[in-house]
Amino acid sequence: MNGEGEDASKVIHVKFLTKLDSPFKVPVTSVVIPSSVTRLGLSSIVNSLLTLEKPEAFDFLIDGELIRMSLEQFLLAKGISAERTLEIEYIRAVAPRKEEKPSLHDDWVSAVDGSSPRFVLTGCYDGLGRIWSSPGSCTHILEGHTGAISSIAFANSEGAEGVTVATASKDRTLRLFKVDTAESGDSTTRVGAYKILRGHKASVASVAAQKYGSKVCSGSWDCTINVWDSNESTSELSVPGKKRKGNNQAEEPQLEGEAETTLVGHTQCVSSVVWPEHDVIYSCSWDHSVRRWDVETGKDSLNLYSGKALNTVDVGGEGSALVAAGGSDPILRVWDPRKPGTSAPVFQFASHSSWISACKWHKSSWFHLLSASYDGKIMLWDLRTAWPLSIIETHKDKVLCADWWKGDSVVSGGADSNLRISSGISIS
């Protein structure tokens, strides 16, 4: 019963498992490690086992839970026996490994969309939308809005040679742009809208497009959600030069569209809309509610009450059914609408220190989502732990928008007028 005995009582037999491929695979043998090691210690052990040239950060899972304390504490907290050989799964740590060059805008970047792997769309307070093919290289500028752009979305990114982009602006209109992506020159092309969607009585706060369709929906400060048709052919009115302001630059033929359907129910500004399925729209509003709308009937089939004014909503996660929303407090809430009889959030993440301006689920992972906040931070979350996986603090001011891009990058824009791309995030 000396020092040796004590050491023996504080060691654990572990076996490292992984789903990663060869360079990151360790031989499946039991290893004896002290129980006081933390994630960093485990990571260094795995690194020494792998003998990599460049050290790699890993995250460790026991029974599907991420380790965020010392191994001993974790086992005690979860009531897992340390007698048997512990199987620890490791994954590459979800953290950006590379920070791309910031792309400077003329004004605050208010909207970003990274749903197409080829481009990043940004909306800016100077009223222009921009298409970036890579960090720092802007290929197209979408012009026409007289007010700040509040939201931007790919309406149809399927076409090989052209994509359709929808923008929502504080000038109460939405505009649809057709961008020919084939012509990729060094210079940036200026694109005008082919269609203007008028009908909102106040600033449009958010726009979302149907995934495999031609429809676009928008939420506005006039408390309504409008559903529009984005097709070129169906638009009936051609109003060249209808604008009163004579000094308008290009007198190009413009189509004007009217709302197909108006979804009324929110009592305050509809701050965010998402269109994840064919005829289901989720929206959140400053009236503290998240609603699910059936586009066919125009009725809301779900109403989640959060108690705070909401700025952003996204649907994803397990079975694309979890609803994440953030708003006028530092807490990111995740609901599971499939759970009957309860409207309480199933997860609450409270590491931010100010309003949450954006939250997005990872497209392929069930567990990962990001949130951006006015405190200047973007946080990556895993549902399996209450701590943020990593915090991206590249912005110097409020972060107004953020999105995943290409599955391994985070694009974000903020009040420092920069589009920032943090890449190299490995999400298995």
Next chain:
Amino acid sequence: MTKKKSEAANEDQTRDTKKKSVSAVKSSQKEKPVLAKQVKSSKEEEDLLLDSATDSDYDGDSLSGSLNSDDFDSDVFDSEDDASQKETEGGDKDSSEDELELHGNEDSDDDDEGEQVDSENDEEDGSDEEREVAEESDSSEDEVAPRNTVGDVPLEWYKDEKHIGYDITGKKITKKEKQDKLDSFLANMDDSKNWRKIYDEYNDEEVELTKEESKLIRRMLKGEAPHADFDPYAPYVDWFKWDDAIHPLSSAPEPKRRFIPSKWEAKKVVKYVRAIRKGLIKFDKPEEEPNVYLLWGDDSASDQKSKHLTYIPPPKLKLPGHEESYNPSLEYIPTEEEKAAYELMYEEDRPKFIPKRFTSLRSIPAYENALKESFDRCLDLYLCPRVRKKRVGAHSIINIDPESLKPKLPSRKDLRPYPNSCYLEYKGHTGAVTSVSPDCSGQWIASGSADGSVRIWEVETGRCLKVWQFKEAVKCVAWNPLPDFPILAVAIGQDLVILNTELGTDEEQQKIEELLRLGTLPEQDEAVAAIVSWLPDETYGGIKIKHFKNISYVDWHPRGDYLSAVMSAGETRGVVIHQLSMHKTQRLPIKMRGLPVCTLFHPTHRGMFIIATKKNVRVFNLQKRELAIKKLETGLREISSMAIHPGGDNLIVGSKEGKMCWFDMDLSSKPYKTLKNHPKDITNVAFHRSYPLFASCSEDSTAYVFHGKVYSDLNENPLIVPLEILRGHSTSSNRGVLDCKFHPRQPWLFTAGADSVIKLYCH
């Protein structure tokens, strides 16, 4: 032998005493018949002439007898024990054999006693016919000298002789044969009358007491009169007949001594008084000085209190510190700013002593307040006694738990949501933000600053959307309450500028532009034209309404067409109402007293107009042109701001002494509640449009949020609960938060600080 002798001697002694007592009894028995005889003799002197001779004989005897009895008195009581013993022994027999004894007595007398006794009896028998005489003769017989004539000599002398003395004839009286003890005991036991027998040692004979004699003895032992017939408590028969006596026995006047205090008593009193004075008599015990006491105890506490009921301990003065030195170190000296701050404080809040520095003691000036304070002290002494204030608290005289005095209020948790934390700041102004106003949708907020700029901000992101720059400081901004009419009224110096924010839709813009275009102005009254003129604003394309005095406050009518402007310096002409659609100005149709501070249009009743002057709040009806409908007595020193509940019946008034009054205008003209929260001036108060919230902001850089629920039930008073103190603003140039407004739809509060920041507090 010696033993026996001693026993015999003892027996003799007891017998002796018995005999003595008997003789005493006999003598007393004799006395009574003498008395009786005397009475009788007085009755029938002649009848008993014969007897009288014998009577005279007896007289001397009776005397000698009485002497004898005197001698034996003590002895009688000595023999008490024996007699009582005998009594107890023969008590039963005594009662049962009363009758028999009489005869037996005689017989036994005959048997036992000698000749003398026989002769007695003979004589008795002989004088049968006259009982009394016989008795007398009996007693006379008793005085016959005893048989033995040896006299009063110790009988011991005859102890060893066969005789005990000599009889009258000189013959030896031989001792009787001593009975054997056993025989005598047996004889005693056999003879029932034995207890009555007494041995007369002197005469060497046994005497048997008669029943009467024994009774006599018994009575004497009890301390009663010896003879049974004698009644010691016979009723008193007065010898004087009072019945017919009219006059007192003595006609002497009441003696003087009955009326004067007794000389002897007086002497006695004087004696006592002297003794008391000299300290010879002490009434109370000397107080015990406790030889131990609490050395470090508070001497002002229990000790003094118990001695003097009204003793008020003087307040303990703070000991002078370094700051009171004539030359304190630099850190004690207040800076100029601090001194200026002291000047701004109310006199009672101001620190009493401000450290100053002197190079030498010589340069210290005279105490400036000396005269004033001594005068005050004189007044104090002259006019009002010092009164002990009954304070409530831990050190109070009445012990009331201060917690119990607090009203029962609902928990803050139950009153959510309310603004509590600041997440957003709107930065951009370079001077103190004097006024904020959110638009009715809650998307934008306008602010005016001392730097002369008016800005519009996006609430959601904190982005500044528009800036208008003016030459003078902006006093007040107000957003038009109509949602489709986004224009701003801005008070800058003497100008009231209507600004087009260009935030509306195209049609709305068109309407606004039309409205803001000043065509031909309608005719104004002369009185109005003297103080107000409508001009187009060249720089920003709005309307500029020029007033004759600086405008301090602007308020829109809820319908958005009328607009009131307050000029504090304008006095009676200090409030004007502009009509935007007609481009026309009206003076108030009512006479007004005092300097106007702010005005309000009633939110529900169209014609009602509320004006707050420096001291009072008056409610007018503009349509009826009457005097004030209502006057609210605030009791405040100087009103600074006012806000009305959207229901229209409740009003809050903020004052420059930090007090806020809640008026229930239906209830009374006095404040329903007065809240004193802020240590400094309240700059503004605000009601929320839909949530039961109200707030006040103050120069002390804080804003207070309250829950203020107004019930539709008229019987229920409004519920006011303080909720939160919102801090965060910093003081700049002694000014704190200058304005606060609630978000129209969310439970959020905007505060405008003198530190040129607008903060949004969210729930």
